[in-house]
Structure formats: structure tokens, C-alpha cells
Amino acid sequence: MAIRKLEDKIKRVCYFVGGGVLGYLLISFIILSSFPWNHYVLDKKQAYDVLKDAFTLGAAFLAPVAAFVLFSDWRVQHKALKNEKLSEDILRILNTELLSFYNFxxxxKSDVExxxxxxxxxxxNVANIYLMLDEIDANEEQANHFIENIKKIEVDLDGLYMSIFKQIEIVIEHDAISDFLDTHSMRKKEILLKKLKKxxxxxxxxxxxxIKVISQLKPLKV
Structure with missing residues (x-):
């Protein structure tokens, strides 16, 4: 895709420069020729000078424009490669490094530890995800879609952590009275287990x- 876009840009520049050269030749021919044209004898030296000037002007214009096009394409390509690397790192964290917390x-006591x-x-890991997300250049629909979906799961990442944290608090509280068999303690343990289930x-x-969102995400390919 990127190669195709570069080829199209180069073609457009060549067409533009070629059109300019032809226009220059046409105007020069009209200015330097005598009327009527059918009696005009072509001055080969003058024609050569006009052609030389036309191609010199064309080359002088083409060089900086081509350099600009190539530089612009390099910048676009660089951003695309950076986006690809950042998206791969984000998905790696989501699919591997956060696995120990998913559905935990x-x-x-060992679970608490x-x-x-x-x-x-x-x-x-979560902080790194959103730091990298801020670095992604949202220059196309695919990148915008990726960013929106990652932002969408922020609520669930926070909710996942808080629900586990609450379970940890309940496990600690339950463990503190686990050996008590009095009525109050038994009732308390029953309430704690219900909260744990919640x-x-x-x-x-x-x-x-x-999982629903992550399973649909793909790296941003160049």
C-alpha cells in the first residue's frame, strides 16, 4: 500500500513536470517562430537551445520536488512503522503480561500474597499501555479504530483490578475469623462468602x- 502511494506521487510529479516542459516548448515555439508557419525555416541551433533550457528547467524543478516527495513519504512510512511497533507492544501486554490478573x-492466603x-x-503495565497509545499517530481510520478500542477497555481494566482488590479484602477478613465457630462469626463468614461471590x-x-475487545484487535500493519 505504501509503495503504491509513493509510485502514484512520483507519477503525478513526472506528469506535472512533463506538462511544464511541453508548455515551455510550445510557448517558446510560438514566440520564436515567424508567421506564416508553413514558410518558417527551423533554426536548429535555436531549437537546441530551447530544448536544453526546457530540460534544464524541468530538471531543476524536478530535483527538489522529488526530494520533498521522497522525504514526505519517508516520514509517513516512519510513522506507520512506529504505529505498528507500538500496537504490537500494547497487544503483547494485553495478551501475555496481564494474563495473571485476568479472571483471578x-x-x-497464597492468593493474597x-x-x-x-x-x-x-x-x-496498564500505565505503559496508555503511554504508548498516546504515541500512536492517528493518521488513518485503522489507527483511530485501534485507539478507540483500547480506550474503551480502560473501564474494564480498572473494574477488573477493583473487583479483585475487593475479593482480597474479603479473603483477609474471612481468614481472620476462619477458626471461629460462634454464631456471630459463622454468620459473618456467610455474609463474606456472598460478597465474595458478588x-x-x-x-x-x-x-x-x-476478552471480547482484545480478541478483535490486530496490530497496525504498514
């Missing part, structure tokens, strides 16, 4: 929303 349902060990990395369902909803 804590139930024990696992959460504590990984939550800072979760925040760093946040588990919330977690699952955010997880499903995330």
Missing part, C-alpha cells in the same frame, strides 16, 4: 468484556 479469583506481588506490575461475578463481567 483469590481464595486463600500472589496479588500483592503482582499488583504493582499490573499498574505499570465481586467474583463483577470480575467475570469485566474479564469477558476485555
Amino acid at each position: 479469583n483469590p481464595r486463600s 500472589d496479588f500483592n506481588n503482582h499488583q504493582m506490575q499490573f499498574h505499570r 465481586f467474583e461475578n463483577i470480575n467475570e463481567t469485566h474479564y469477558e468484556n476485555l
Whole structure:
């Protein structure tokens, strides 16, 4: 696609310069010739000078314009390659580095420890996603669509974390009274388990929303 666009630009420049050269030759012919034309004897030296001037002017104009076109195309190509790399890195984080948090349902002390060990990395990963997203050059529909979809899952990433955090709080509270068998403690544990189930369902909803969007995302190809 990028090569096709560059070829089209070069063709347009060549047509424009060629038209300018032909126009210059036509005007020169009209100015330098005598009427009636059918009695006019072509001055070969003068014709040569006109042709030389025409091609010199054409070349002088073509060189900077061609350089500008190539430089502009290089900039576009550079942005496209940068977009591709950024989108691949974002999808890598979403599909691999955040896997440990997707649909994570804590139930024990070891789960609490696992959460504590990984939550800072979760925040760093999410922050990196949106920092990289800001660097993507939204210069075409595909890039805009990618940006909109990543922004769309921000709510679910936050919701996923908060639902897990609430489950962690409940697990810690439940663990503190797990050995108590009095009526109040038993009732309390029952309430905590219901709350745990509630946040588990919330977690699952955010997880499903995330997977639905992520599964449809593709890297921004050049």
C-alpha cells in the first residue's frame, strides 16, 4: 500500500513536470517562430537551445520536488512503522503480561500474597499501555479504530483490578475469623462468602468484556 502511494506521487510529479516542459516548448515555439508557419525555416541551433533550457528547467524543478516527495513519504512510512511497533507492544501486554490478573479469583492466603506481588506490575503495565497509545499517530481510520478500542477497555481494566482488590479484602477478613465457630462469626463468614461471590461475578463481567475487545484487535500493519 505504501509503495503504491509513493509510485502514484512520483507519477503525478513526472506528469506535472512533463506538462511544464511541453508548455515551455510550445510557448517558446510560438514566440520564436515567424508567421506564416508553413514558410518558417527551423533554426536548429535555436531549437537546441530551447530544448536544453526546457530540460534544464524541468530538471531543476524536478530535483527538489522529488526530494520533498521522497522525504514526505519517508516520514509517513516512519510513522506507520512506529504505529505498528507500538500496537504490537500494547497487544503483547494485553495478551501475555496481564494474563495473571485476568479472571483471578483469590481464595486463600497464597492468593493474597500472589496479588500483592503482582499488583504493582499490573499498574505499570496498564500505565505503559496508555503511554504508548498516546504515541500512536492517528493518521488513518485503522489507527483511530485501534485507539478507540483500547480506550474503551480502560473501564474494564480498572473494574477488573477493583473487583479483585475487593475479593482480597474479603479473603483477609474471612481468614481472620476462619477458626471461629460462634454464631456471630459463622454468620459473618456467610455474609463474606456472598460478597465474595458478588465481586467474583463483577470480575467475570469485566474479564469477558476485555476478552471480547482484545480478541478483535490486530496490530497496525504498514
